[in-house]
Amino acid sequence: MIRNERPGLRQAAVALQHRDFRFFYGALLVAGMGGQIQSFANVLQIYDMTGSALQIGLTGFARAIPTIAFSLMGGVIADRVDRLKFSMLTQGINGVISVALAVLTLTGLINVWHIYVLTFLGASAQALNAPARSALLPNLVPRNHLINAIALNSTVYQSSNIIGPTISGISVAAFGFVPTYLINGLTQIAAILLLAMIRAGRITVRTTQSPIQGMIEGLSFVRRRSIILVLLAADVGETVLARYMAIVPIVAVALGAGHAGAGILAAGPGVGSLVGATVIMSLGNFRYKGLWIIAALLSYCCALALLGAAPWLANGTPFILDPAVQERFPDTVSPWFALAVVATFLLGLFDSMQAAPRNGVIQLLIPDELRGRVSSFQSMLTNGMPPLGQAFNGALASVIGAPLALLAGAAACATYEISLVATRRDLRAPDLGEQPITTSSPVSTPTNA
Numbered sequence: 001m002i003r004n005e006r007p008g009l010r011q012a013a014v015a016l017q018h019r020d021f022r023f024f025y026g027a028l029l030v031a032g033m034g035g036q037i038q039s040f041a042n043v044l045q046i047y048d049m050t051g052s053a054l055q056i057g058l059t060g061f062a063r064a065i066p067t068i069a070f071s072l073m074g075g076v077i078a079d080r081v082d083r084l085k086f087s088m089l090t091q092g093i094n095g096v097i098s099v100a101l102a103v104l105t106l107t108g109l110i111n112v113w114h115i116y117v118l119t120f121l122g123a124s125a126q127a128l129n130a131p132a133r134s135a136l137l138p139n140l141v142p143r144n145h146l147i148n149a150i151a152l153n154s155t156v157y158q159s160s161n162i163i164g165p166t167i168s169g170i171s172v173a174a175f176g177f178v179p180t181y182l183i184n185g186l187t188q189i190a191a192i193l194l195l196a197m198i199r200a201g202r203i204t205v206r207t208t209q210s211p212i213q214g215m216i217e218g219l220s221f222v223r224r225r226s227i228i229l230v231l232l233a234a235d236v237g238e239t240v241l242a243r244y245m246a247i248v249p250i251v252a253v254a255l256g257a258g259h260a261g262a263g264i265l266a267a268g269p270g271v272g273s274l275v276g277a278t279v280i281m282s283l284g285n286f287r288y289k290g291l292w293i294i295a296a297l298l299s300y301c302c303a304l305a306l307l308g309a310a311p312w313l314a315n316g317t318p319f320i321l322d323p324a325v326q327e328r329f330p331d332t333v334s335p336w337f338a339l340a341v342v343a344t345f346l347l348g349l350f351d352s353m354q355a356a357p358r359n360g361v362i363q364l365l366i367p368d369e370l371r372g373r374v375s376s377f378q379s380m381l382t383n384g385m386p387p388l389g390q391a392f393n394g395a396l397a398s399v400i401g402a403p404l405a406l407l408a409g410a411a412a413c414a415t416y417e418i419s420l421v422a423t424r425r426d427l428r429a430p431d432l433g434e435q436p437i438t439t440s441s442p443v444s445t446p447t448n449a
Helices: 021-051 051-076 083-106 112-139 143-175 177-196 211-224 226-241 246-252 258-283 287-313 337-365 367-401 402-423
Strands: 203-209 444-448
Touching: 021 051, 021 083, 021 112, 021 143, 021 177, 021 402, 021 444, 051 112, 051 367, 083 177, 112 337, 143 177, 143 258, 143 287, 143 337, 177 287, 211 226, 211 367, 211 402, 226 258, 226 287, 226 337, 226 367, 226 402, 246 287, 246 367, 246 402, 258 287, 258 337, 287 367, 287 402, 337 367, 367 402
Parallel strands: none
Antiparallel strands: 203 444
16 A cells, blocks of 8 residues: 655645646646636626626526536547647636637627627636546546545646736736737747646547446446445535525625625635645545545535624524515624634535545546546546536525525535435445546557557
């Protein structure tokens, strides 16, 4: 059994000692920053053009639809092509989209539907590329550093979410939309150059399978390795039953903090996630990953209940619906707002602490020749379900009130996670994911390009 070095803070970024991973991480970081700069600029531009929150929200559907529709296809592609070159191609597509937005804006031809279409195309490229990017990672670090590498990768998303919108807002205010969109174009070029520096062996697959046969082979592997489904089901339980971002504005107004408070609450999970990723990185290749994942999810449920309790304690009632129809809210920021901020920080912390080991175990269980296809199934669930969970919990809050919706979601999610760990002995195994899984297929043969 492979163990990495003694865990500690000095091991928090141990995966960065590998040259190829450093370039890969840098590429993801600059591309992620650029993507968030563009996404927030889209929001600001639609608001300037329409003043409609609904039309801003439709950009979320423009991202969710291709994620659900194209992720499995991306997995088939990832197991048939040079994953590195394909990732470079999709970064180039995103760069072209940013230039198109800049040109349309500069010429005055830009319309809301242009932003929707280009957002859809960019999300489609990302949905097709996500499995290739996930499948590439295990080839860049040894197995005992994979959990650390995945935890480091999670910091890319959170850092981008915190820093990208800030840069975007400043850039739009100072220079306008055209230069802001071009910033993203430059970041995509930088990402391509960094990816081009990677020297790791490039895994491609020679196969006589049809794409449909390839997709079926990947799904059949997931069905046979049912622990993968269990790990993904644990995440789906959280993303569907215990989402909260759609309720954050109601909580902020109920606590007298208004839109500025909503922004603070929305940033809390990003900060917590960075801390959580640092904790995971410092632990090294620890044991009992399945129990850790469930414990982190149950802690997440407690944090969600804490968020629901804050407006209840402040207003003395759990029945807080649309703030526009309420007769009385605090005229000043409630002291309980601090509790809500702590709760959102903890939500990000515990979410990150379960996501990194979960993704790491799944990658450890997949043979390389199937990694793209299995990763595509994972991407479809982990990226496609949260928008549905947001819609479900937003609708629930409109019926029973924001605090009760959050508390009900926390209780349902906790019950679901406890049932998983109670009924799945393999989830409680001390060395879950330690042994590599191999598979042989008469029609799929991996080769080093």
